[in-house]
Amino acid sequence: MSPRVEAMRAVVAKDLIAVRRSKAVILPMLIVPALLLVVMPMGIGLAARAAHGPDVSSVLAKLPGNVADPITRLPQREQLIVLVNGYLLAPLFLIVPLMVASVLAADAFAGEKERRTLETVLHLPIRDRDLFLAKVLGAFLPALAVSWIGFVLFALVSNTIAWPVLHRIFVPTGLWLVVIFWVAPAVAALGMGVMVRVSARARTAQEANQLGGAVILPLIFLAVGQSTGLLLVTAPVAIGIGLAIWVVALWLTVRGAERFTRDAIAARM
């Protein structure tokens, strides 16, 4: 392994060990995915297992035909599970990679400043660009790992809890697969692309989170749009959205790497 790659790997390893021991960072990274990907599908599954499943016909009526029709044809007890766990939760799931990437990226430079460790890092023999990329990877890789592990748990919980009702495995759907393997990495890259740059300018991780918080707005729009039927996110649409997010995320990351210099960071210390 080249010394440059080894140095980047060492920076990522250092950051990950430190993050693992920081409750303030690790707790939100675990609680939100646990609520969204374990507790929520479990609740939906349990509700559907009741003798008379909740009536979701009014919600289905708002959805476009090609999404609503296959669900409408299902028995009423199955409709809630398939609608929520198979369709509505998909865009909401994107909060997980975005949040994890954002929290870690905010910690990347602003957190180091706050802990007064940044100067030591700047005095290390690692190129400016490699340091930036190491910090980016230190946010991106855990975001991806948490998302994918979270999805495996979600699939296990959803299918297990719904088995007495559905008697089949219904997750992952095509939409879920696109979201997991294409859109989620893009969203993580976007979160980290925005937040690493904000983090380099902010004085504290909290300030970075506040400044970069707006990055979550498009996702909320997506989730609300999905649940109200305003925006139809089917698998092909998700592929298009993912592509657009990837373009923006990569542009932000490349521009960030080009403009990142020790000098600019040290001058602000």
Place this chain on the structure above:
Amino acid sequence: MSAPAISVRGLTRRFGTEVAVDDLTFDVEPGEVVALLGPNGAGKTTTVRMLNGVLRPDAGSCHVLGLDPAADGDAVRRRTGVLTENAGLDDRLTALENLVLYARIRGLDGDVAATRGAELLERFGMGPRASSLVQGFSTGQRRRVALARALLHEPEVLFLDEPTSGLDPEATRAVVELIASLAREHGRTVILCTHFLGEAGQLSDRMAVLQRGRLVAFGRPAELGEELWPGLAVDVELAGPADEAVLAWLRAVEGVVDVESQPSGAQVRVTGRDRVPAVVAALVAREVAVYAAVPRPPTLEDVYFGLTTEEGFGR
């Protein structure tokens, strides 16, 4: 003569309209300890940051071990070790992890770093705390761990910012002895930023006095004292403060440059040590009781304050 370990020419750095470092020029020889002295905001940290390629100069240049930090920052930083003003340890890591993980970023093998790190922590009295999280360490303990980290990769040049700040007297002595041995026995070049004049006097071969970013003086403390106050100060102990008549007699002695009354007698500045007997003789001839005449070369403190205070001779 060998090439200087550090060579600085017209080094200048501004932050907005403020000039943090202004036209610095000096050389540091290999194996030399040079103290950068100056009040807060004098430009010491900015100078170190430029020497290690963290900040780029706006004008002028510097070379460390023959390399330009602005162009070859990585190569310079690979061969230097830095102890920053605050220890800069990650609270979430143990003392040994702080050493090993940073050493790995420097390209050291993890096992080698762990062995060396454990040895250094032991040497600095931190062996029993090697596996403890840094969170909760005292300032002195942090300083010792940070110093061990700065030395772990055996750097050729060391930039030490207040290395003994927060240390107890015993640890201070150990660190001072270590720095002295690093330079004298191991040939390391050391740039020592400090407020402690005693430490600078004990350790440094030469001192660079900075004020408002400018180099006010650079040289050996004795030479700088000689430049500021030519000749030699002699404390003459009398029965009480010297009166006008005694001061006049002293002024009349050949080789006396300046005379000042003191609570215990007078301080006489003479052109050289050979004029001391004549001063004593002149007083004895007038039946003035002389209890002692002690030559007092300027201390580092005299030189520093002489250079940096408004009343200083160097201004």
